[in-house]
Amino acid sequence: MSAEDRAKRQTDMMKDELKLNQDQEIKDARAIADTSLRRKSLESINKQKNDEFKKILTVDQFKAYQKMVADMRAKRQQGGGPQGGGQQH
Numbered sequence: 001m002s003a004e005d006r007a008k009r010q011t012d013m014m015k016d017e018l019k020l021n022q023d024q025e026i027k028d029a030r031a032i033a034d035t036s037l038r039r040k041s042l043e044s045i046n047k048q049k050n051d052e053f054k055k056i057l058t059v060d061q062f063k064a065y066q067k068m069v070a071d072m073r074a075k076r077q078q079g080g081g082p083q084g085g086g087q088q089h
């Protein structure tokens with residue numbers, strides 16, 4: 001079952017069980033379900049990627065990689081994108 005199918009199934013279940021009105025279904029339930037599924041998929045992908053990196057990088061290289069990822073995540077959360085969040089001229 002695809003992530004989209006799971007999201008639709010969960011949304012339909014929530015609609016029935018919680019007696020959501022149409023506005024709630026469209027705006028809230030689907031967005032929450034999609035975000036949750038997307039997060040789980042990304043976590044799984046990241047774990048697999050980390051497992052592969054552990055096989056080919058030295059311990060020090062893997063630590064540096066983890067720091068790099070954490071720094072990029074912190075930068076994104078502060079509003080800076082991969083380009084540094086500034087305008088290029």
